[in-house]
Amino acid sequence: MLSTKEKELIAQIWERLTPVAEDIGSDALLRMFASYPGTKTYFSHLDISARSAHLLSHGKKIVLAIAEGARDISQLTVTLAPLQTLHAYQLRIDPTNFKLFSHCMLVTLACHMGDDFTPVAHAAIDKYLSAFAAVLAEKYR
Amino acid sequence: MVKWTDQERSTVRAVWEQINIDEVGPEALARVLIVYPWTERYFGSLGELFTASAVLNNAKVAAHGRVVLRALDEAVKNMDNIEDTYAALSQLHYEKLHVDPDNFRLLADCITITVACKLRSAMGPQVQATWQKFLSAVVDALQSQYH
Numbered sequence: 001m002l003s004t005k006e007k008e009l010i011a012q013i014w015e016r017l018t019p020v021a022e023d024i025g026s027d028a029l030l031r032m033f034a035s036y037p038g039t040k041t042y043f044s045h046l047d048i049s050a051r052s053a054h055l056l057s058h059g060k061k062i063v064l065a066i067a068e069g070a071r072d073i074s075q076l077t078v079t080l081a082p083l084q085t086l087h088a089y090q091l092r093i094d095p096t097n098f099k100l101f102s103h104c105m106l107v108t109l110a111c112h113m114g115d116d117f118t119p120v121a122h123a124a125i126d127k128y129l130s131a132f133a134a135v136l137a138e139k140y141r
Numbered sequence: 142m143v144k145w146t147d148q149e150r151s152t153v154r155a156v157w158e159q160i161n162i163d164e165v166g167p168e169a170l171a172r173v174l175i176v177y178p179w180t181e182r183y184f185g186s187l188g189e190l191f192t193a194s195a196v197l198n199n200a201k202v203a204a205h206g207r208v209v210l211r212a213l214d215e216a217v218k219n220m221d222n223i224e225d226t227y228a229a230l231s232q233l234h235y236e237k238l239h240v241d242p243d244n245f246r247l248l249a250d251c252i253t254i255t256v257a258c259k260l261r262s263a264m265g266p267q268v269q270a271t272w273q274k275f276l277s278a279v280v281d282a283l284q285s286q287y288h
Binding site: 027030031033034035103104106107110111112113114115117119120122123126 | 168171172175176193196197250253254255257258259260261262264266267269270273
């Protein structure tokens with residue numbers, strides 16, 4: 001459950017991350033690949049080395065989608081409808097991986113924001129990313 | 142028994158050396174109580190935990206956070222034998238404290254994130270991976286006496 005204050009905080013934070021979407025996204029992905037090598041299996045068709053064009057563009061895509069959802073969290077199912085279909089019928093990423101990615105995104109944000117990544121911000125974003133992942137997996141079955 | 146490369150040993154030690162227990166302990170415990178409020182079930186004796194600021198200003202939370210982080214020092218000093226090192230603590234958490242081991246993972250994640258806030262760019266992907274491998278070994282050791 002997200003309070004109004006939390007939704008505002010989340011929207012603010014992701015708005016500020018949009019200009020550095022590439023850096024944030026690729027950092028989170030690299031962390032996930034390093035800590036959870038099994039996740040690399042979904043990317044065997046891409047070059048996911050640090051600073052590669054694929055990694056940067058993919059990281060950017062993910063962060064921009066998260067930021068877009070953050071603009072109006074109450075509309076998450078509508079906003080994510082196309083991505084729901086993509087993940088359910090084409091990508092078919094096991095949803096456990098969403099948790100792994102979310103954790104790495106939190107670490108990326110902690111490194112990026114330092115003490116500005118307060119426990120309250122941490123809680124709000126963790127809740128948001130959980131909701132995002134749940135909506136993303138809704139069409140799976 | 143977990144195998145460690147020399148690189149991994151020095152990474153864990155290097156991270157540990159940069160951690161101020163008096164700062165990270167209280168914050169990591171505060172984070173777990175704020176981000177995962179159901180963990181409060183284990184901390185009835187700590188008093189006011191209803192709001193984030195209550196948790197953050199709670200001296201008992203801070204003191205307990207320091208206790209938990211200090212215990213990690215034993216694991217850093219005994220990386221080749223974390224399981225034996227924590228056998229007694231594992232028994233305590235199972236038989237007396239009745240803690241669901243999933244909570245160890247939640248606290249481990251909060252410790253990692255707190256450390257990341259302090260270390261920032263010094264906690265790159267490889268360092269994070271190694272540090273998490275270390276905390277996983279600690280979490281496994283804390284479960285070892287559950288039966």
